[in-house]
Amino acid sequence: xxxxxxxxxxxxxxxxxxxxxxxxxxxxxxxxxxxxxxxxxxxxxxxxxxxxxxxxxxxxxxxxxxxxxxxxxxxxxxxxxxxxxxxxxxxxxxxxxxxxxxxxxxxxxxxxxxxxxxxxxxxxxxxxxxxxxxxxxxxxxxxxxxxxxxxxxxxxxxxxxxxxxxxxxxxxxxxxxxxxx
Numbered sequence: 001x002x003x004x005x006x007x008x009x010x011x012x013x014x015x016x017x018x019x020x021x022x023x024x025x026x027x028x029x030x031x032x033x034x035x036x037x038x039x040x041x042x043x044x045x046x047x048x049x050x051x052x053x054x055x056x057x058x059x060x061x062x063x064x065x066x067x068x069x070x071x072x073x074x075x076x077x078x079x080x081x082x083x084x085x086x087x088x089x090x091x092x093x094x095x096x097x098x099x100x101x102x103x104x105x106x107x108x109x110x111x112x113x114x115x116x117x118x119x120x121x122x123x124x125x126x127x128x129x130x131x132x133x134x135x136x137x138x139x140x141x142x143x144x145x146x147x148x149x150x151x152x153x154x155x156x157x158x159x160x161x162x163x164x165x166x167x168x169x170x171x172x173x174x175x176x177x178x179x180x181x
Contacts, residue, residue, distance in 0.1 A: 005162060029054065060140025064144045070161075070164055096148070
């Protein structure tokens, strides 16, 4: 089981790394657009569209890693009041819910890409088919489904997934930014 968890972690971390690269590209692109518009008085219209696409990529590629680390939004105060057995059930319901939503996103994303390819839908930018951007949805959804599915399987088999919150209520956030360091 730990081999599965390590393989899923490797893929999720890689996707999260790609999401980080897209974040940097987005910041650079927006900086370029602002500089061109306000410093040189020469706006570059395509930058807003591409920055939006990059944000979609960031969200879809970073969400599997956030799920793997259980860093998504949760109601800790409610969880902290439950017993250990019920907490495990709550975590299982949570991971299964994420897997179900990821499955729906995957199905919808595949249909969206297939339709866009079938009709030859193009973006506002010359020569860029819209499905090139839309494909980020099913890719990210598949990765999220893989992570949540592996976590659900581990919980069902009685194992404890990495990063599963303890539920002691006193846990400091793992993210240094969340701790205001």
